[in-house]
Amino acid sequence: MRFVVLGAGRIGLSHVGTLKAQSGVTDLLIADLDPARAAAAAASxxxxxATIDDAFASKPDGIVIAAPTSAHAELIVRAVRAGIPTFCEKPLAESLASSIAxxxxxERRDVPVQIGFQRRFDAGYVxxxxALxxxxxxxxxxMHLLxxxxxxxxxxxxxxxxxxxxDCHIHDFDILRWVTGREVATVFATGANRGAPFFADxxxxxxxxxxxxxxxxxxxxVQGSRYNGAGYDxxxxxxxxxxxxxVGLDERVPLTSAEPGVSFPTESxxxxxxxxxxxxxxxxLARFVAVAAGETASPCTPRDALEALFIAEAAELSRAEGRPVRLDEVKR
Ligand SMILES: NC(=O)c1ccc[n+]([C@@H]2O[C@H](COP(=O)([O-])OP(=O)(O)OC[C@H]3O[C@@H](n4cnc5c(N)ncnc54)[C@H](O)[C@@H]3O)[C@@H](O)[C@H]2O)c1
Structure with a gap:
């Protein structure tokens, strides 16, 4: 099967290598707004x-979108209108209005779309x-998520x-719904600017x-940081x-016990x-290859991604207004 990857940045490059290793993938075409990035990823x-237009014109069996969040909506719409099974990185889109549209x-079309919430495929979360x-x-x-x-x-x-x-906690919001099978009723969120000024800007x-x-x-x-010096946690x-x-309490967890004699974790x-x-x-991505082949349904639909986005919207509103926000205040 022939696949296209759109966007060869941090996650795109990772997906290129992962897709290339899939047995069902015979051809891979890589496109990026920056042609040099696409060429380097392809060479690797x-x-x-190819250009983005040529990538669409090649009528692939599936498209993997790893472009910035602000480009997701336009690229997904273009792919589904062309009838191409689509995988797109989280989150669905930059704004709630464009996500709903x-x-x-x-949902008006019969073209499968899978959103990239990979924790649903992680052995620990599964x-x-x-167990629950x-x-x-x-x-x-x-429940605590980090x-x-x-x-x-x-x-x-x-x-x-x-x-x-x-961008970040959307993963926590998706996985807590998926693990518990329950919905979020209220969110009380806050945040701090302790690092580079470009966050506050x-x-x-x-x-x-x-x-x-x-x-x-x-x-x-739920807690998060962009500056966790101990490692990716x-x-x-x-x-x-x-x-x-x-989940995630393994030999590579970035934790150091203060207790005497405790050597866990043992690896970097x-x-x-x-x-x-x-x-x-x-x-x-193995599942997406099967989705694109018509063998199975999307395991994480845009509707699922929208539900996670509602929680993120409530969190942002809560942070901005300094009050608890009910989900039905942001759901449309
Ligand atoms: N699932 C995960 O764990 C995970 C991890 C990181 C990023 N992401 C998501 O993946 C997306 C990309 O993140 P990133 O960190 O790789 O970003 P990045 O900035 O490293 O890479 C984005 C790439 O897309 C290219 N690009 C820009 N507009 C494009 C367009 N219209 N068509 C094709 N290519 C275009 C850029 O030139 C760049 O090479 C984001 O939506 C992000 O939320 C998901």
Missing amino acids: VGSES LVEEV EAKR QAGDIGELRR TCDPTPPPAQYVPTSGGIYR AGDVDESAALLTLDDGTLVT VRMELAGSLGNRS AWPNFQERFAPAYAAE
Whole structure:
């Protein structure tokens, strides 16, 4: 099968290598607004590069969109109108209005679209969901999610990213819905500017904390940082009436115990998302190859991504106004 990757930046380059290794992928064409980036990415895996127009005209079996968030809506619409099965990185789009319009457009057509929430394919999150649904941890009483980058993204990434809640915590918001099967009722979020001025200049923050209440009353805390010096730290804790599960608590977790005699963890900390989630990216793209082949349905639809975006919107509104926000205030 022939695939196109649009956008050869941080995640695009990672997806190019992952797709190239998929057995169902025979041809890979790479396009980027910057032709030199496309050519370099193509050369790194022995593929071809093309302009964006030529990539669409090649009528591939599937398109993988890894362009900036601000370009997602336009590229997804172009792909589905051409009838091409599409994978697009999270979040769905830069604004809520364009995301809603996009979902309506996609749902009018019979073309599969998969959004890149790779945690749904990570072994730890899969096991936590299984354990909760099987009753192994009893009734869920509390949940904590953490997404911390060791270093901030490039300055030019931030203004079109949508801000830390839409860009980063959107992963936490998607996975908490997926793991619990519940909806968020209220969000009380805040943030701080402790780092580079380009975060504040873009109206964004580099430290974040939010308290969410689920529709059954479960309390959930979410915390994030763009400056987690210890390493790339993505974890989720579920605690119930019978037990708990901790996702990301492995030998590479960037934690140091203050207790005497404790040597855990024993290996070097996860440095970045590319390494931490490499198996999950491979599994989600393997699934997309199957989606594009018509063998299976999209495991993460634009509608799912919109639900996660509603939570991010509520978080941004809460942060701006300094008050708890009900989800029905932002849902349309
Ligand atoms: N799932 C994840 O873990 C994950 C991780 C990182 C980024 N992302 C998402 O992936 C997207 C890209 O992020 P990134 O960090 O790779 O950004 P990046 O800035 O490193 O790369 C984006 C690339 O897209 C190119 N580009 C810009 N406009 C384009 C267009 N219209 N068509 C084709 N290419 C275009 C740029 O020249 C650049 O090479 C963002 O939406 C981000 O939220 C997801």
